[in-house]
Amino acid sequence: MNSSTSSLSLEPLEPLDSPQTPPQRGCPRCEYVRQASDTAPAWQCPRCGIAYDKVQPGAATPQPSARKTAPGKAQARSAQAQASQQTERPSRSPAPQRPWALIVFTVGMVVLLGLVGWKWQARQQQAAERATRATADAQAQTVAQAKARQDEDAQLQAAESLWRNHKSEQALPTVEAMAQQGHPRAMVLLGLMHWEGRGGMAKNPTQALQWLQKAAQQGSALAAVWLGFIHEKGPQDLRQPSLAENWYRKAARAGDSTGLYSLGKLYAQDLPGVGYRPVQALMLLELAARDFNANPAQESLTPNNQSAFWAQGAMRSLEPRMSITDAAQARRLADAWKPGMPLE
Secondary structure, eight states: OOHHHHTOOOSOSSOTTSOOOOOOOBOTTTOOBOOTTOOSOTTBOTTTOOBTTTOOTTOOOOOOOSSOOOHHHHHHHHHHHHHHHHHHSOOOOOOOOOOHHHHHHHHHHHHHHHHHHHHHHHHHHHHHHHHHHHHHHHHHHHHHHHHHHHHHHHHHHHHHHHHHTTOHHHHHHHHHHHHHTTOHHHHHHHHHHHHHOOTTOOOOHHHHHHHHHHHHHTTOHHHHHHHHHHHHHSOGGGOOHHHHHHHHHHHHHTTOHHHHHHHHHHHTTTBTTTBOOHHHHHHHHHHHHHHHHHOOOOOTTSOTTOSGGGHHHHHHHHGGGSOHHHHHHHHHHHHHOOTTSOOO
16 A cells, blocks of 8 residues: 555544534624624624625614614514505505596587577577567558558548539549548548539539448448438438438447437437337437537538537437436436447
């Protein structure tokens, strides 16, 4: 056996039971040199408790803790500190999402309502303007009609004056034109011009009756009185008391004082086809007298002696021939009667 073999030994270089001595490390913060008897973990300084590997050279040195902290407790405290920081940090709620659809719908509704209100206001304004124009037009038309009637009345008065002064030929064109246009009073005047034949005009009873009837059909009480007068006191061939009664009744029922007087006088005469009716006669005469007293103006074209001016005299002539009872009844009937009511 050579010498190299004899120098080998089977004994362990180090004792197996001897504990490994951790490397001696110095703390970068407190400069404590780690001893073999230290029980702190190898990564932690036994004196100040910091981790060797987490401390950077030149970093700020924290104050050493008075007590050594076990690794588990340090982790627990670190977790508690993080939890407390999270607890103390105010939680941020997510930003609410804006309801864009609702906003757009609301804006649209506001715009729509504004348009509807604007249209409604515009229509109301247009309606008010139309009503104002219609009122103004109606007033203008009323004024124009009133002026036209005044002009017609003035023309008729001038024509009547010419007729009374026996200048019928000068008045005839104006009267005929107005009668053709349907003016009732012009029809009456034209009928009288044909009936009396003044100022160079020949009498024409047929034309006279036609024009008077046209005027009476249009509601002229004056024309109805003239027709009744012609059938009562006109030429013998035209006298017919029943026709006179009908025409007088037409004027009287309208409330015309001349018609009331003429019909009352007719009933007080006891004419054939009419008879003697004293109660109705006194009632009609009473109504004629009341109307004349309320409106004493007389119609210039009324037949002679047919005005209600004579009603009081006719009553004084009739009433003495009546009983007190009949006279009282006649006045009660007069009190109750109104224009348009029957005269039976």
